[in-house]
Amino acid sequence: MTGPLLLGVRHHGPGSARAVRAALDAARPEAVLIEGPPEADALLPLAADERMSPPVALLAHAVDDPGRAAFWPFAAFSPEWVAIRWALDHGAAVRFCDLPAAHSLAMMGDPTWSDDEDDDTDGDDSGEPSADGRRRGLRLDPLAVLAETAGYDDPERWWEDVVEHRAAGPADPFAPFAAVAEAMTALREAYGHGDNARDPVREAYMRLQLRAARKEHGDAVAVVCGAWHVPALAGKHTATADRALLKGLPKVKAETTWVPWTHRRLARRSGYGAGIASPGWYGHLFAAPDRPVERWMTKVAGLLRDEDHPVSSAHVIEAVRLAATLATMRGRPLAGLTETTDAVRAVMCDGSDVPLALIRDRLVVGDVLGEVPDGAPAVPLQRDLSRLQRTLRLKPEAAERELDLDLRKDTDAARSRLLHRLRVLGIDWGTPERARGTGTFRESWRLRWEPELHVRVAEAGVWGTTVLSAATARAESEAVAATALTEITALAERCLLADLPDALPLVMKALADRAALDTDVSRLARALPALARALRYGDVRGTDTAVLAEVATGLALRVCVGLPPACAGLDPDGAAEMRGHLDTVHAAIRLLPTAATSPAASVSPAATANPDGDGEAEADAGPTPAPSPTGSADAYAQADEVTGRWTAVLERLARRDTIPGVLRGRAARLLLDDGRLAEDEAARLMGLALSPGTAPGDAAAWIEGFVGAGGPGGDGSGGMLLVHDERLLALVDAWLTAVPAEAFTDVLPLLRRTFSAYEPGVRRTLGELVRRGPAQGGGAALTEAGAPGFGPGLDEARADGVLPLLDLLLGHRQPDDDLVGVGR
Template sequence: MAEPIQRLPGNERLTGDSGEVRVFGIRHLSPSGAYHLTEFLDAVRPSAILVEGPSDASGLISQIVSKGVVPPIALLAYTSQLPVRTLLYPFADYSPEYQAFRWADRHGAACEFIDLPSGNALALHGLTSEEDSESRAEDRQQYAFRQRELYRRIAELSEEPDYEAYWERQFEHNSGDQAYRETISVFSVRMRELTEQDELAFNPQGAAYNEIREAYMRRRIQETLEAGHAPGDVVVVTGAHHASVLTGTNHVMTDRELAALSFTDTRLTLMPYTYYKLSSHSGYGAGNQAPAYFQLFWECLREGRLPELPNRYLSNLAARLRERGTYRSTASVIEAVRMAEALASLRSGSQPTWQDLRDAAVVCLGGGELSVIAEALARVDIGTVIGRLPEGVSQTPIQDDLARELRRLKLEKYKSPVAQSLELDLRENRRVQSESAAYLDLNRSILLHRLEILDIRFARKLPVRQDAASWAEHWTLQWSPETEIQAVESTLKGETLEVAAAYVIHERLLSISHIGEASRLIRAACLCDLPKAMNDAKRLLQTLAVDAGSFEHVAEAAFELSTIIRFSSIRKHETESLVPLLRQLFLRGALSVNEAANCNDDAAAPVLSAVRMLHALAQEHDGEVDGDVWLRELNRLATRDDRNPKLSGFSFAILLEQDAWAGEEVAREVSRRLSPGIPADLGAGWFEGLSMRNRYALLSRPLLWEHLDAYIQSLEDEQFRRSLVYLRRAFSAFEPRDKAAVADLLGGLWGAEDSSLHLQRPLSEEEKESLDELNDFDFEDL
């Protein structure tokens, strides 16, 4: 990072014959700041307005105030190289900067940003964060703590609940134009004095960065004066922290110093924003806690009706409660207004603050309970407003493509910060006339899958019923500023969603290590309707399939191909060429299942999942794959004693479903597996695997439970405890009705009637102690 720029004596003052440059300090997202700034501009009629913000974005100001733009919006700067780093500058209708833009547009004044160009700002941010992560993190934490303590102390001395309440009462409710500006100026100077030493000691990078920014802003002010604007005709709109140092004899950045600054290539775009992201609930540092409330504050200010703010706020809250079925009388609202005014008078306030209004609402409308009105409060405090940018306003190509696709597929109504459900039926709709309407849901699915693979988190896919899995999709859609940012980041991968999604799949193909990953990419390309990418992934899978892969990867690859083939009639993709590959992978998996089953219990879980996949595939593609070989290998696994007992039991359960064994063969195998003398990890482990498949088949065979009962009773104490590890796992997955059926079966063996009813009665103290002792036992030691 460049060395901090020192303040040097003797620099030319930023003044002239017509006076000094006028600096108006503001707080970002301050309705009173916006109102008093507009009044100030009306009074001084400047020829140039200079605003804190990236100087390379000045060309976008005319678009920010163009017709059809609806705040909140944001200016986004991002690096043109991966990994993408961003800087965000949000504007609400009540942002002082936005109102400065509008005033300049109405009166023909020059208007420019004067802060560091985004390329310098992002480069310096990157250097600072690297240094912080290694050596300055602790100091920065200490600095943040001391800052919080300062704000807490200010609130305490002013007898306010927090700093935000202090700020609103002292500054937002300051009705005098000149008084507001002068108070901000004095506040800026005093806060710098209070924090300067701490910043130099604990956050030197941040202090240096601010010095660089301020020297650059002074340079831009000087350039404006040299362009012919008189100092008295120039108004600088900046954060209050910088207001006191942008004029006078402070150092102005030189050409040499500017050339020495770190730089990275960046791009700029505009994007819609939301009130939620403006709120401090989202983590945005320069936000406010209640953007919808401050929008109402701004509207009352503009109309000259600020005293009506409590009435409007609490009436809106009552209306929101009514929408949700909670009714409050007009008398309750009036009582809440009076209480808020009384609270304000106790703190020498001329008008209630947001905190006063909330406190009164909890008491008078919530009956003293915040939970009663919490949801309604969120709507009147934060709101669900999302900004809008019309066509033609500067955006990246992929943002434009996304906007076009949302319009084409009638998804614009889902551009809301409130989550909404969307159910898709991918089958052709034969009741409509046009092809686009017939395949509307299918094309929606393609778009949403492309967004998913690009990590543009607008939509989240949910599971659907098994009988509708091939033609139905269920999504949850929710728009946020992150959606826009992620779309902007995808610009580096392609100028349209289709090209960018194909790029992502191509990049992933280059790093694939096994056939399971390749098969997943074939499916992803299919879902995204990218046939070329699908063919590339298929060729790679064929290459990888030459070498033997693990049983789990082979099963995963085969299952993915099976899914793609099942989707073919819906997705309109050619999949006949995948069938030979599916057959090859299935055969390899079937022939390697016994080898894979030679494992311990920790490794058995993925193998068991792979067995499930291959069996489902054998049933789905009967006639296309060799099901006889599969059942033969499962039979070998079910009868082998040198393989994992859980996997053997699971294979046996599958064969029971298929009626592959005669009754006497079943009895003989159960007797062999659950006979006295068999160690618990073999006998109870085998039963655990057996219980994981088709419980009805188990419950319909009393012989099985007779042998299990005899086997458990034959175990010594230590082996019995060991068996509990497996039995507890097995029965924990049973439904209550299944457990009741098991109790009745065992009760019948023991001569006890209505055993399932005994399970539902309260436990005795002795039974509780036994159960507690069992729960406290450390089974892992076994």
Template sequence: MIHILGIRHHGPGSARHVANFLSKVKPDIVLVEGPPEADELLQWVNHTDMQPPVALLLHQSDEPQKAVFYPFAEFSPEWQAMRYAREHNIHVRFMDLPVAHSFALDNEPATTAQEAEVEAVHGAAPTTAINELPNLDIPFKRNPMQHLASAAGFEDEEAWWEHMVEYRLDNTEVFEAIQEGVHALREDLPLPEVKRELLREAHMRKVIRQAEKEMFQNIAVICGAWHAPALSNMPKQKEDNDLLKGLPKVKIECTWIPWTYGRLSYDSGYGAGIPSPGWYEHNWKYPTDDGTRWMAKVASLFREKGMDTSVAHVMEAVRLADALAALRGLSRPGLEELNEATLSVLCNGDDIMMQLLHKELIVQDIIGQVPIDIPKPPLQLDIEKTQKRLRLPASADWKDYTFDLRKDTDLERSIFLHRLLLLGINWAHPTGVNSKGTFKESWRLQWDPNMTIEIIEKGSWGNTVESATSKYVVHLANTSATLPVICQLLEKALPAALHESVDVLMQQLNNLAAASGDVMQLMETIPTLVSISRYGNVRKTDAAMVSSLLQGMMTRICISLPQACTALNEEAANAMIDLFFGMNDAANTLQQADILAAWQATLQQVAHNLNSSPVIAGYATRLLSDYKILADETLVQHFHFAMSTATAPAVAAAWLEGFLRGSGTILLLDEALWSVVNNWVATLDEDTFLQVLPLLRRSFAHYTQPERRKLGEKAKSGPSTGKTVRMPSEETIDEARAMRGIPVVMQLLGLPLNTPGHAE
């Protein structure tokens, strides 16, 4: 005897009806709508470490990016059917059209544009969805089930199915009623025939016939409700054989992977998705709940977030949900009624907390678990074992970690995550300041099931994370021909402890640097190399390997830079200044006397060269002032020369913009420089002033609001004396008076006055 059980994918009521029906009829084989290639994986369904939600992943062997997922939750009818079969040691098989044929058919164009659209929807949705139905007067949502919903007085077919099937406790003749209703739709509606759906149903019938041929007497078939009539009223076997004859196929590989409730929801784009996985799980566990348990969970969540929610609130919300259900002619409140009651009573009409409710309870983004012994690609298996060994579990929600690189375990975690980033598997993202130079490193981890596809794709580079990452980095290095790209790869490869790749990158970087005549490109790489050279040993890497290369590149830059600063337009000059900042910071970071001296000599050449771009010459002068190479009268003389009447106003304004780049504090402290700038502006005639005003405004726009306010007050106060304000010397400090403030400071810090450091 054949029992056709038409269900809704991921429906808790459907799952309950299937489980009860199988327990009653006790079939000797169960056929489930799913990919036949995964039959061997069904043995893992009742494994103790298999915790749904999980999914079957099937991908094309030679093109891993061509993949499909078959997800299952605990409340999925197919999952309950598979669990029943494994627990009672009876046969269970998948019966859908093999994915090997589906992928091959995807390469063939659809016969019409309409069929292409219909077929796309058919492949994704649990029930048939069509492009157009002529001569229909009732509201239609691209789903034939809307007719049955309208006949029952529902505006939405989803609500109709939930209240008629999913919330039903008695499964008596429920499958017969579903099959009868769908049969009427398929008989009476002018639905277009879709090739892919005809092939799927033909293959399902083929599997059923094969089970009968093998002498199974009590066959249970679990399929989408729309397919039930097609499997009950079988055509001749020859018709199905002719339809399936000669189908193309490709090679397929498959495995189990963890899934998430978030990926089961509509929001993820899943065609057969459900709006509320968390609510469906609650309905599966507590089918008789009248809303009280659910409201108690809502109240508990709100209390955790600091929102006052009393027992009276819960009781009133349940009463309101019951009243809404009664007004709408429903036997019990559904999620819609409970949400409306929550919004009105618990949230006081404010939907902000409803967003939290949707995330934490209605969707409830949890992740499943699969046994580690399940056959998987070697790279995926290595990643999972490393995750377990380093205690970095995959989580559907984000989780923050802080590593102390002085600890061996945390250092190994950091190396592992850096390698995954290089492979393009973005499970982890650095969240803090780059930890080079410190012993702390912050990461945020969040797992997405789609990353499994990326892992399979990268598996062609190696069987372990280390080997795959090393070969992949070498591949990127060999296909890149620019210094910045190679330098970025080197910066990422060092914290990933890829020593072989680092050697290749260093050799290629040296070759490119020796052959490059582009000074700006060389300057772009310097900050990264300096960071590696200065801080690489924090991760126990050998940073000395880049020192000789760095010195050679700095020498090339210092020789070529003065000439490169001439004949530049405004855009190029501003780009060069940004590189100047990086170079200056690098020279200071290295703390090597020969490099610093060479850099300062280069700045002097740029500042004194009359052909240098004015804005760059001004910035070079500012850097020399910071180094105290130009100070006092010498600096004032440079200002007078650059701002003299012999200099075009636009050129003088550009020079001033370069000098003032970064901070205007120097004008507040040095009265001589302020006098030069102030007097220069005062000597400009009206036309010239209007000409340079945009440049001046741009120069001062980069300063902070307090700096601009103080400069404005200084200009408003009138002409200055021309004297330089100096900080008080040590001789002018009253030590006795300063010592009287120490007890107060110690008290503010909470330190006793007799601490060892107090005497100092």
């Protein structure tokens, strides 16, 4: 070696990684400098740990502001990772030489130093390049410029042809780097530092580190960095000038650690500046340098077979042949991702892009998640979370998966508490889903671990050293800071689900204080459902909710008092909003515990078989609740009073003419569903609402409230009500046919909104009833209630038309028989 070995690479390029390994084997340097934050030098020996499995990333965050963080990802096919492992395996000194993270983190968000948060491009930018080789944000994309110069319109395709598909290296292992350095030198002469204000500072620090390494090891030093930086490191610059560039840089206290990374986060679409479009494909090229196309097609076939697609060995053979033919026709040295994708689409997917999307997601990108040894530095909260994940057998995975929990089981209940506590801390590892089946003891979650969650854990570390203590402190802080009643009620619900008993007293006090001062019925109505949902989980989780029940019932009583006056004199928009409050309050009051459903009354010795099938009995109600404190009986008695008061409120709303039609109709419907309004009385109220003296718009609003979709379920069950009660359908039909032509246009949008929410089967059944028409061939048949209904008769002539075809299908009639005019 006649000087330091400058190995300019493309981050996450398998061709670059193989070339770096060959160059290092040939040069045998004593020291290797890697582009990365020097604060992580102490973490480099962990790369040799057998439990370290890439993809991994260095995470650096500001100690005083953990949300200010940056990642330096490494895959198995990253040249930097290959260089680190080579140095550790061969006893060479290895350290990072890029600008310290203390400065990089301090520069974040400062337009003086960066026009983009992604500071490390080196030809791998996430944006689309323009004609002059620049991408969005005026950042230079060197690969785009070189590809355009070579006559390519796709930088990825050019890079694959000249680097990734050259499996056999040249006789001179340093030749590729010399060529890349020459190209980058020409680009730097034309574009300078590419409008990136941070690059000159970074390169000045790299030169200082290179001088220090040469002073210790002479010229037996190798530098592995982005190819864009090679001309700056090879040029002549004085140490004095470099130190002047670094003088006065902003600085923060930073900490670094290794964290698992994913192939999905390496993908270009993830937003990482040095991302690549196909990490799974590149990983395959690196792991299978011989016969890569054949091995890739075998992987694709295995995936499609696992998804029940009929793929045979013949498909694999033909796909390989087609990919090779396409590469020859296009003048490429080897079939690339474009050719293999085209071949797979044509041969294995029958021209469909649907299975091709699965291949891209699972193989081209992939869900590989790396692993980091336990010895890696971590904040105390991360260590506690890792311990809980091992104890509860909840392994973080990059692939999205569903988790169904049975809260009657201790392990599942503990998993639920952990996931809810993490949500309190803003760590959304799991997203709650609608539980399958029935029963309040079921929970469903959708889990997916993203690398960014490590940053969220570091941020949450300011609240405590364990998940429980941190979630408790965060909940208490939110309770003090919250100003809206709905915020407090939502927080109380989260505290109960997360089982934070130490935070509940402060949250309950804040809730009671805010509820006592709030007089707006709409805000009270929005706050009540969260409390009712929280109470619903009390028995299963074994949480004492008597205090919460007292607050919830008091809130419900205030809603009962203030709702009727608030419903009078509303315009259509206000009435529509109040209808939503009516539905949510009704659903919430039905969930409030009464004397019959209190914990003392709900504990039953009845047991069900253990779902695990081990033959042991398991209490259906879960853990026995703690004894209720004094005053809880009064709370449950007050809940009984709320139910009666609410029924009286609905009856007043249903019969008061000054209330908007949509609210009167909805109140009548809720009473009917609860069995507190007789069907005959419901028909009478509808007859009054649809009488000739009622304005068509008001009548249509009443119909929307009574049979329209919406409410807590939003299931459009009003359609089924009309299907099973033909008296009500006949009333609606008679009113609709009597609407004057000049008013029909005004009520049509409201009616369309009402009936379009029904399920297709319900709409079809209603259409058949209307087509059948009233009974007795056109006369309205009077039922016992005196309301007209629809006759059950069939159109025999239309029914006769299908009988000959059925006879033919069943073999009762010959094909040449006359099928026309055959009666029954």
